[in-house]
Amino acid sequence: MTGLVRWARAYFALQAIAGVSWWIAVFTSPVVREVTLGNLDPVAVAVFDIPLFVVASAVAARGVRAAAVVSAGWTCVVATAMAVYATITTETGWGVLCMGAASAGSLTALSVLLLGRVPTAWIIRGPFAFRPAAIRQAAATHVVSTFGQIVLFWGFFLAVIPYAIAFLEQRWALALPFPTLAGPAGIAVLVLASALGIWSATVMSTLGGGTPLPAAMPHRLVIAGPYRWIRNPMAAAGIVQGAAVGSILGSWLVVAYAVAGSLVWNYVVRPLEEADLKERFGEEFERYRETVRCWIPQVPKAQRSPSLL
Numbered sequence: 001m002t003g004l005v006r007w008a009r010a011y012f013a014l015q016a017i018a019g020v021s022w023w024i025a026v027f028t029s030p031v032v033r034e035v036t037l038g039n040l041d042p043v044a045v046a047v048f049d050i051p052l053f054v055v056a057s058a059v060a061a062r063g064v065r066a067a068a069v070v071s072a073g074w075t076c077v078v079a080t081a082m083a084v085y086a087t088i089t090t091e092t093g094w095g096v097l098c099m100g101a102a103s104a105g106s107l108t109a110l111s112v113l114l115l116g117r118v119p120t121a122w123i124i125r126g127p128f129a130f131r132p133a134a135i136r137q138a139a140a141t142h143v144v145s146t147f148g149q150i151v152l153f154w155g156f157f158l159a160v161i162p163y164a165i166a167f168l169e170q171r172w173a174l175a176l177p178f179p180t181l182a183g184p185a186g187i188a189v190l191v192l193a194s195a196l197g198i199w200s201a202t203v204m205s206t207l208g209g210g211t212p213l214p215a216a217m218p219h220r221l222v223i224a225g226p227y228r229w230i231r232n233p234m235a236a237a238g239i240v241q242g243a244a245v246g247s248i249l250g251s252w253l254v255v256a257y258a259v260a261g262s263l264v265w266n267y268v269v270r271p272l273e274e275a276d277l278k279e280r281f282g283e284e285f286e287r288y289r290e291t292v293r294c295w296i297p298q299v300p301k302a303q304r305s306p307s308l309l
Contacts, residue, residue, distance in 0.1 A: 005063075008112035011105055012068060013061035019054035022098075036098065038091025049078065057106075060113070068113050072106035079103045086172045093172030120268045124214060130276045132217050133210035142205040142216075149213050150201060154194075157238070157261075158245055166251040178250040186247030193244060197237035200226050204234075214273075221281045223288055229297040231288070235265055236295060270294070 025032040026042050033042060052074040059067035079099035086092045111118050124130055133142060169175050203225035205211055208218025212234055226233035242258030277285045292298065 002116065004112045004117065008068075008109035009061050009063055011109040012057045012071065015071070015102060015105065016054055016057035016061060018102075019049075019057060023050065023054070036092060036095035038085070038089060038095075040085075040092065049074075053078070060109075063113070065113050068106075068110045072103070072110040075099060075106045076103045083168075087168065090171055090173050093174045096172060097174070120272065123268060124272050128214045130214045130217055130273075132219055132280075134216075135209070135219065139206050139209075142209070142211050143202065145213070145216060146201045146205040146211045149211060150198070154197075154241075158241055162242070162245045162249060162251070162254045162257065165253050165257055166249045169251050169253045174253065175250070176252050178247065178252075182247045182250060186244045190241055190244035190248065193237045193240040196226060197234055197241065200233040200237065203227065217276075221277070221284055221288065223292075227292070229292065229299065231292050231294045232270070235262075235270075239265070266294075 022032075022036070023046060026037060026046075027033075037045065052070060056067045056071035056074065060071050079096065079102070082092050082096045082099055086096050108118055201212055204218060204222050204227075207224055208220050208222040210216050210218030230236060239258055239262040242261060243255050246252065246254030246256075246258060274285075274289070
């Protein structure tokens with residue numbers, strides 16, 4: 001049994017224990033019952049949830065794949081139903097968060113039990129597959145494409161999704177108070193992070209012969225501008241932007257969304273991207289990776305870039 005499979009079985013075991021603990025709290029604590037189930041009848045819910053969530057998770061911990069499918073499927077159904085219920089009634093918001101987290105964990109553990117791994121490679125398929133940009137395109141073309149990507153991605157990930165999250169946070173009665181200066185501070189941080197993102201994108205598109213988008217990647221390894229001090233300035237800028245937007249909106253869930261995005265990028269996207277860079281640029285990228293950190297800016301020991309923007 002591989003380490004990942006052991007992890008998946010351990011997760012289902014912990015989920016079963018958490019389920020038992022939660023149901024004990026539901027029947028013994030009116031506060032827990034109210035914030036997680038609202039006005040739902042706990043007995044009616046328990047009739048289905050205990051066998052399909054608690055018992056199925058316990059059996060899945062023994063390595064039974066069918067039980068893992070039942071547990072993960074039921075968890076996703078419950079999370080979705082509770083989200084709809086909470087949006088309509090403004091109740092069970094904390095229950096939605098708990099079941100949403102359980103859904104993510106269950107699906108990950110289920111993937112490991114069924115496939116022996118988490119299928120992260122699907123992220124770089126279709127329009128997000130790694131492909132070099134057209135060689136004959138002028139730098140101006142790459143700049144225009146890059147800024148088009150910025151408008152599209154920033155509009156979606158820094159406006160549409162955060163506003164939707166903030167709306168649901170209010171609707172689900174999950175909002176928490178923020179300090180008075182959080183909004184102005186968030187605006188200042190957002191401006192600085194956005195400037196870093198634009199600077200990074202400009203350097204990439206003018207010197208790299210491509211764009212930051214995987215479908216039109218640069219032909220040259222860029223070690224200029226902010227890339228001299230940090231390997232992934234655009235990713236760092238995007239994460240800080242997300243946290244800043246959460247501060248502006250007074251939404252801790254948006255801040256959590258930014259943190260979750262950083263984890264996904266670091267542990268899912270970055271290994272795939274760096275494997276592609278290593279394949280295309282070989283020792284040049286290896287030296288760069290050894291010299292410049294991924295997240296923490298530093299002054300490089302040696303300058304390898306022909307230009308600085």
